[in-house]
Amino acid sequence: MAASIAGVFSDDLKNAVEGSKILVVGAGGIGCEILKNLVLSGFKEIEIIDLDTIDVSNLNRQFLFQKQHVGKAKAVVARESALSFNPDVNIVAHHDSIIKPEYSVNYFKQFKMVLNALDNRAARNHVNRMCLAADIPLIESGTAGYDGQVELIKKGMTKCYECEPKAAQKTFPGCTIRNTPSEPIHCIVWGKHLFNQLFGEYDADNDVSPDTEDPEAAGSAGETALTSKANDQGDVERVTTRQWAQQSGYDSSKIFHKLFHDDIEYLLSMHNLWEKRRKPTPLKMDELPDAVAGSSKDNAAEGLKDQRPWSIVECAQIFSRSLQNLKTKFEELQSKNKDDHLVWDKDDKDAMDFVAACANIRAHIFGIPQKTRFDIKSMAGNIIPAIATTNAIIAGLVVLNAFNILRNQLENCHSVYCRLKPNHRGQLIVPERGLNPPNEKCYVCRDSPQITVCVDVNVLTVKELEERVLKSLLNMVQPDAVKDSTGDVVISSEEGEMEGTYHKTLAEMGILDGTVLSVDDFVQNYSLQVIVNHRKAEHNKPDIEIVGDQSKCHAKEEGEKSNGESALNKEEDEDDLMLLDETPTTPAADRKRKPESVEESPAAKKLRSCNVGDGDIIIL
Numbered sequence: 144m145a146a147s148i149a150g151v152f153s154d155d156l157k158n159a160v161e162g163s164k165i166l167v168v169g170a171g172g173i174g175c176e177i178l179k180n181l182v183l184s185g186f187k188e189i190e191i192i193d194l195d196t197i198d199v200s201n202l203n204r205q206f207l208f209q210k211q212h213v214g215k216a217k218a219v220v221a222r223e224s225a226l227s228f229n230p231d232v233n234i235v236a237h238h239d240s241i242i243k244p245e246y247s248v249n250y251f252k253q254f255k256m257v258l259n260a261l262d263n264r265a266a267r268n269h270v271n272r273m274c275l276a277a278d279i280p281l282i283e284s285g286t287a288g289y290d291g292q293v294e295l296i297k298k299g300m301t302k303c304y305e306c307e308p309k310a311a312q313k314t315f316p317g318c319t320i321r322n323t324p325s326e327p328i329h330c331i332v333w334g335k336h337l338f339n340q341l342f343g344e345y346d347a348d349n350d351v352s353p354d355t356e357d358p359e360a361a362g363s364a365g366e367t368a369l370t371s372k373a374n375d376q377g378d379v380e381r382v383t384t385r386q387w388a389q390q391s392g393y394d395s396s397k398i399f400h401k402l403f404h405d406d407i408e409y410l411l412s413m414h415n416l417w418e419k420r421r422k423p424t425p426l427k428m429d430e431l432p433d434a435v436a437g438s439s440k441d442n443a444a445e446g447l448k449d450q451r452p453w454s455i456v457e458c459a460q461i462f463s464r465s466l467q468n469l470k471t472k473f474e475e476l477q478s479k480n481k482d483d484h485l486v487w488d489k490d491d492k493d494a495m496d497f498v499a500a501c502a503n504i505r506a507h508i509f510g511i512p513q514k515t516r517f518d519i520k521s522m523a524g525n526i527i528p529a530i531a532t533t534n535a536i537i538a539g540l541v542v543l544n545a546f547n548i549l550r551n552q553l554e555n556c557h558s559v560y561c562r563l564k565p566n567h568r569g570q571l572i573v574p575e576r577g578l579n580p581p582n583e584k585c586y587v588c589r590d591s592p593q594i595t596v597c598v599d600v601n602v603l604t605v606k607e608l609e610e611r612v613l614k615s616l617l618n619m620v621q622p623d624a625v626k627d628s629t630g631d632v633v634i635s636s637e638e639g640e641m642e643g644t645y646h647k648t649l650a651e652m653g654i655l656d657g658t659v660l661s662v663d664d665f666v667q668n669y670s671l672q673v674i675v676n677h678r679k680a681e682h683n684k685p686d687i688e689i690v691g692d693q694s695k696c697h698a699k700e701e702g703e704k705s706n707g708e709s710a711l712n713k714e715e716d717e718d719d720l721m722l723l724d725e726t727p728t729t730p731a732a733d734r735k736r737k738p739e740s741v742e743e744s745p746a747a748k749k750l751r752s753c754n755v756g757d758g759d760i761i762i763l
């Protein structure tokens with residue numbers, strides 16, 4: 144079935160459709176729909192890129208894929224299926240990440256426009272910058288359940304993807320997670336942190352043991368944490384949760400006892416915490432209640448396996464079993480590479496069982512309602528079910544906007560929102576009235592981008608400046624930084640060149656209050672001036688603050704709230720809706736995306752909202 148557009152479009156538009164090369168980024172829910180629309184509309188030159196392979200869970204809505212394609216590259220199969228609708232098209236498929244350096248600005252320049260169909264901020268930020276640098280129009284799109292959005296991004300004409308701060312992400316204070324949980328999500332976040340403490344990427348900020356520095360508990364707790372033991376001299380020797388577990392041979396009973404009994408006893412010793420709260424109840428493995436909270440045993444046995452509530456005895460059994468399975472997987476990985484670790488994945492049975500069991504045991508201890516494995520999976524994975532119809536509507540709007548671009552009517556490419564409930568005009572699909580002009584202060588798309596970074600120059604190392612500030616917060620891929628005044632190289636994208644200096648502090652490198660760094664990321668063809676502002680590190684204050692306007696850095700009064708002045712946002716969430724979004728902040732240049740971290744609010748499909756451990760970074 145070859146598409147025929149003669150007589151449907153004007154000659155001009157028909158010629159433009161046939162003569163324009165289009166890049167589609169992402170071959171998931173929206174990407175498949177866009178590709179189908181493009182080939183049926185008569186486009187002849189299309190490239191599509193996706194780094195992922197097809198999962199069974201994609202088949203309910205990504206209609207270019209079928210059961211026999213599971214495990215194959217999305218971009219490749221999408222191309223094959225789309226060609227069956229219209230073999231008369233040249234489609235080039237890349238099974239790859241768009242963030243890789245080979246997809247350079249010159250690569251982008253060959254396209255008339257780029258259509259994004261992504262699910263994470265890192266990739267969206269990157270494509271945004273590439274399209275700004277190549278000066279080609281980008282159509283951004285995203286969906287989250289019934290909500291969806293399409294937006295044109297064109298340099299100098301509209302807001303860029305990074306012009307406005309993304310929706311504030313719900314975060315939970317570390318002490319709520321560690322000491323005083325009051326909602327099921329707090330226990331789920333704790334369970335995911337525990338997974339990482341035992342088997343995942345170590346993050347000191349996501350500790351799970353009682354937080355002795357909880358201001359609310361001040362003065363009421365002893366000094367010795369339960370993960371510490373006194374040595375012969377009476378000094379306290381601190382061990383990490385992982386070291387402790389390893390030393391105990393990952394003994395399920397010992398770990399259970401420490402987490403769910405000893406740590407809870409310790410929390411109880413912080414008397415101030417419980418003056419106005421229900422006290423937690425320490426549990427012993429051999430004295431667990433066999434009842435299922437809120438239902439009789441018979442009821443509990445009914446229903447789908449995942450949706451059946453577990454008794455605490457069952458939770459403990461599942462805890463032990465999944466712990467042992469994870470231990471085996473972890474040790475296997477480590478025997479090959481001692482730096483390797485497990486990555487929490489909601490679709491990994493043991494990882495999911497472990498978090499569900501831990502979360503429910505902890506919930507029981509704190510008198511918090513328990514959740515089924517099914518509910519926990521969706522909360523921990525931030526899953527809002529994707530709706531095929533929303534994806535189809537959004538993809539249709541994307542291609543209508545593509546026609547506007549081809550007609551040179553960019554001013555008609557208004558942003559469009561798709562909503563579950565009609566607005567006061569009875570509209571489900573709501574267009575904006577005009578284009579949104581760029582934010583003059585945007586550090587990404589304004590003419591001479593500049594940003595101020597407030598840090599303690601005696602503490603922050605060059606490596607941290609590169610990893611945490613430039614790559615993680617500012618979404619650069621391969622930055623080079625030089626001191627403006629002297630031209631001295633501080634960070635080099637050449638491997639090994641700066642090895643000797645990476646662990647030096649900024650001050651040791653002569654980077655002091657007011658030093659200006661010129662930072663270039665050749666991959667993104669992106670340059671930025673970074674003004675360093677020294678601010679003494681203080682306990683309980685973020686160690687990095689970034690502002691788009693230097694004066695804000697000094698003017699900020701204690702307790703002043705972030706006002707979303709700049710376009711920065713810490714997390715890259717994985718969701719399909721660009722304004723809601725979520726993930727690991729470091730752009731996943733050439734690897735498969737990491738499953739998302741635990742703590743987020745379910746505001747969008749896979750919306751990562753909270754990042755408990757990131758309390759030390761504030762973005763204004």
Ligand SMILES: Nc1ncnc2c1ncn2[C@@H]1O[C@H](COP(=O)(O)OP(=O)(O)OP(=O)(O)O)[C@@H](O)[C@H]1O
Binds near residue numbers: 174240529749
């Ligand atoms: N850096 C990247 N380069 C290329 N493709 C990417 C990149 N990051 C994400 N993608 C792709 O964008 C697509 C987004 O599609 P979608 O939101 O439907 O996600 P999905 O993974 O297919 O579905 P789900 O998240 O619901 O399992 C995915 O196929 C994903 O692999």
Ligand SMILES: [Zn+2]
Binds near residue numbers: 585
């Ligand atoms: Zn901008």
